[in-house]
Amino acid sequence: MLKRALALFLSCSSFVAPVSLGADGDDLGMGGGLTNLNMPRGVTEVSQVAYDVHMLMMWICTAIGVVVFGFMFYVMYAHRKSRGVEAANFHEHLGIEIVWTVVPALILIFMAIPATSALLKVYDTENADIDIKVTGYQWKWQYEHLGEGIKYMSEMRTSIDEIEGREPKGEHYLREVNQPLVLPANKKVRFLITGNDVIHSWWVPDFGVKRDAVPGLFTAAWARVKEPGLYVGECTELCGKGHPFMPIVVEVKEEEDYYLWLAGKKEEAAVYASTIGKQWSHEELMSKGEDVYKISCAGCHQADGNGISGIFPALNGSSIVQGPADGHIAVLINGIAGSSMQSFADQLSEVDIAAVIHYKRNAWDNNVGDIVQPVDVLNFKTAQ
């Protein structure tokens, strides 16, 4: 207890930075972890009430611990047989037994009051300015700015070489993504969270937001972030082997920058729409397809296309991959029910799907030779 109290005392005095890339990137190197002892107070009302009630509970428990263990240590010292004491023979005392039942109950009632008001704050999801749909996939997140027509996948950027130690680990190891969720500061943002395959959990400690992403269910949480900056979180529900490798990065911008960014995103989408109809060459598709494959497929089917025996089927030499293109497109668009092969229709663009299919049909020992164009994928989707 003493050790704990001391450690926590240290944590209170030395705790400075919230867990965000911008603020603490420098002191989170290999040597900086020992002072990292407490929950971040965070940057939203919810995270701050959670922190306050956490600290309150901790100090109450510490106080009870000091009294109870203090008495116990006194007894252990004073009533040792080796000091020549004689054992008394009393037992049971109604008065004291009532006291030690009623007093803890009163303390609990005292604790329940702030605990209740904190929870009410957590659940105050009404009247949001902006709605963001968060979908958990094995092993990445998809963010959709509802009403804006903008959605994107957010995947970890740390390379397998860093993870497996063939390259030195970067400063933001496992805490970096290709596309962070972008939010405006000082706006009430509501997160509508769901899962696509298994249950994930979307947690940003600095926001005090942790909600399970359950397939078939929407859960709600909210945040109003005062300070622009980068905030990092993690998946907190075991979702398979990639569980540690689907970080959350949120970039909070000033309101005007947010709208500028949103306009840019919309423009990008328009430009992209014009490329769907274009005829792509074998080389273009192979090179784009390889990139997509590495991010979206190799995790299970492996970089060499040979899969993992008994869990993830090989693509190299697969009859589906080498068969008619429509069959292969169908698998990517619809997934395979009852297996871990998910639908990529909402995760990858038509260009990406066409490229990766083309790549798989012509990589390793596969050599189909025909060309799958984005427009084929689009046609398949519309036909369904």
Next chain:
Amino acid sequence: MAHGPAEGITRWLYTTNHKDIGTLYLWFSFAMFLTGGFFAMVIRAELFQPGVQLVQPEFFIQMTTMHGLVMVFGAIMPAFVGLANWMIPMMIGAPDMALPRMNNLSFWILPFAFAILISTLFMEGGGPNFGWTFYAPLSTTYAPDSVNYFIFAVHIMGASSIMGSINIIATVMNMRAPGMTYMKMPLFVWTWLITAFLLVAVMPVLAGAVTMMLMDINFGTSFFNAAGGGDPVLFQHVFWFFGHPEVYIIILPAFGVVSQIIPTFSRKPLFGYSSMVYATAAIAFLSFVVWAHHMFTVGMPIAGELYFMYATMLIAVPTGVKVFNWITTMYRGAITYETPMLFCIAFVILFTFGGFTGLMLSVAAADIQYHDTYFVVAHFHYVMVAGAVFSGTAAVYYWLPKWCGRMYDETMGKLQFWLAFIAFNITFMPQHFLGLAGMPRRYADYGLQFADWNMVSSVGAFLYGGAQILFLYNVVRTIMYGKPVAEAKVWEGAEGLEWLVPTPAPYHTFTKPPVVISSAAGEDEWTISGATPHVAFKAAPGAG
């Protein structure tokens, strides 16, 4: 006419003797403890540094899953069933368990269950990789094929537990010696009786959960499959309706052990016998109505969250009563610090500490930050390891001289205690910090900001593993070469029927039932008639 055990292996295969079966349970649980401990060593070795070094993430989550399953179902539960088998008949004056053949069966199906479970690690596609809580749909739609073996193994374990607990209930209700009223039973018997009822109530719920999984996986049902109209959250409700009482199934017998040992080495009766019984019953009741505090982040309605928060906080009241009782028992006693007492004192301190973090976890708004982080891992290892495992170790040291008629090496026992106590705290104290700083559980790899405390925790874990080898050595050495003990009452302050039978306890105790005689002074006395010379001692404290 008493007769001894059969010769050779058949003694163990066919035995219906409660002591033999108790021994089998204890050795089996220790083997599982080392197996589950080995899995933990793999986990801690991989987490020694950030990055993927020793095992792939896919295998890592199989290790966390198996560690949990083996420790809960293979190590802790059978250990306490073993203690119950050995001690309950001796404590209540019964010649054996009420259902001796079922007793044999309930043990002998267990090794098969765990052989099946552990064999999945060698199957194509690997073993269970969905955590010991096996949340659907990760454990159904997305599970490896070996999940069917896992389900079968869980069914066998459940059957074994149900048979074991029916046996304990039948024994306690029917086979108490004349005069041994319920409120005179030793606390260990009381806590086990209540635990047995919990087991009978919730093991079928677990069986139901895995059966629904089996149907979803193989027969096209959609209990937990949202796409078919099912609900993944239903799984969690069903699982935790089993899972929360399960944690009390693990800890209540531990309370019983501690309530036997602390009075012995304080040389003073247990302070509040009846309030201990009522507190145990209250904890058992509350354990049924708090399950969803494991699910504060699934998006329950706020009314549900508030109810489960308040109900969970309430458990602190009867638990506090127990802790205050243990300390008041020590107050003005004449305390000595033999190994069993050391483990029990560590139990009281560390379990209470785990109780404090439990109270913090019950506050839903804060739990949203704690949930599924290492803070939770630290919390439940404080109550499971420092709770159940420490008290189990204390029980072995306490009763081993009675079982085998030989005294363990006190110095080595104390060495093991201090090693285990220090290593335990080095392992799990930093995990509180890791969790608060944001490290989720079941992570095969982590960001650099968690590196230092993970390394400290791993070093502690290796030391803690080493302490168990010392334990094994000390126990084996005691059984083979320990100093013989002749007195029936091995410990000066020990009270209870088991300390009236000869040491080592004969193969068959109580061929004639002992009798409780109320003396003129108002103190109850017990006598054992038959082969043993008449001995009398005062009744269970507070039981008059």
